[in-house]
Amino acid sequence: MSSSSDTNKGLKKGKWSKEEDEMLKVSRNAGLIRCGKSCRLRWYNHLRPDVKKGPFSEEEKTKVFRFFNNFGEFKWSKLAQELPGRSDNDIKNFWNARKRKLEKRMSPFPDKMELNDELNKSGSNSQQVKDSQDDEFNIPQVKFTYGYGIRSMLGEYPQIPPPMETQYQMSESSSPYKSGSLKSMFYRQENWEGFDASRVHSSELNLVDEKGKKPISLKDDVEANLDDLMDPCLLIDFS
DNA sequence: AATTCCTGCAACCGCGAATGT
DNA sequence: CACATTCGCGGTTGCAGGAAT
Numbered sequence: 001m002s003s004s005s006d007t008n009k010g011l012k013k014g015k016w017s018k019e020e021d022e023m024l025k026v027s028r029n030a031g032l033i034r035c036g037k038s039c040r041l042r043w044y045n046h047l048r049p050d051v052k053k054g055p056f057s058e059e060e061k062t063k064v065f066r067f068f069n070n071f072g073e074f075k076w077s078k079l080a081q082e083l084p085g086r087s088d089n090d091i092k093n094f095w096n097a098r099k100r101k102l103e104k105r106m107s108p109f110p111d112k113m114e115l116n117d118e119l120n121k122s123g124s125n126s127q128q129v130k131d132s133q134d135d136e137f138n139i140p141q142v143k144f145t146y147g148y149g150i151r152s153m154l155g156e157y158p159q160i161p162p163p164m165e166t167q168y169q170m171s172e173s174s175s176p177y178k179s180g181s182l183k184s185m186f187y188r189q190e191n192w193e194g195f196d197a198s199r200v201h202s203s204e205l206n207l208v209d210e211k212g213k214k215p216i217s218l219k220d221d222v223e224a225n226l227d228d229l230m231d232p233c234l235l236i237d238f239s
Numbered sequence: 240a241a242t243t244c245c246t247g248c249a250a251c252c253g254c255g256a257a258t259g260t
Numbered sequence: 261c262a263c264a265t266t267c268g269c270g271g272t273t274g275c276a277g278g279a280a281t
Binding site for chain 2 (some may be wrong): 014016037038042089093094096097100
């Protein structure tokens with residue numbers, strides 16, 4: 001019936017030897033004790049003349065992320081057409097490896113209560129919070145969700161700020177470098193520790209760089225940080 | 240130094256689509 | 261047109277080698 005059945009007819013499986021590769025290069029699958037499917041896969045993924053190996057370039061990575069953001073689904077073969085020399089399998093491996101890493105970083109993902117604990121704990125270490133302790137600033141007022149920062153979020157919030165605290169500071173006050181307001185922001189998981197709760201009560205947040213001078217140009221940053229778009233992140237909703 | 244864990248990669252599997260008879 | 265075979269795709273698994281303990 002299906003091609004999978006021919007793997008049970010005494011055909012060889014597993015790793016390909018150099019001799020087998022040479023035979024396949026010379027003449028399709030003549031003389032090989034391999035099923036056609038296996039030969040095709042070997043040829044397409046490894047032996048065809050224009051096959052490209054090695055780590056993905058920045059340009060290739062960008063294409064992959066952009067493709068996913070545009071189509072929101074896994075069409076490896078279609079994507080392979082955009083990346084000359086790369087096979088669908090290569091791209092799939094690249095994507096899955098990345099996904100695994102991120103899932104590991106996300107796990108165990110804290111639930112809402114744990115997250116509140118974290119926020120309050122870190123907030124209590126902050127002088128600014130002590131100074132301005134006020135019901136208005138209580139964390140429970142802040143709604144949050146979490147997940148991957150991928151297409152669905154991008155559609156709604158096309159501008160994703162870079163991590164707070166590490167690279168940037170936030171200011172709720174008016175600033176000469178006002179860059180607009182945000183109704184929501186993303187907060188990367190790795191930065192949850194040290195979260196300054198006193199700074200997230202306002203629905204009008206202005207982002208400036210660490211010196212408090214340069215407004216963040218999110219348009220450029222999104223382009224430059226496509227990798228970050230797949231990072232697990234916390235979406236704080238101020239609405 | 241030995242063992243375990245992690246990661247990247249290659250290959251297999253099942254299924255539906257396309258093609259051949 | 262019906263059935264058989266092959267092809268192509270996406271999901272998954274298994275293994276080897278390096279890193280961490």
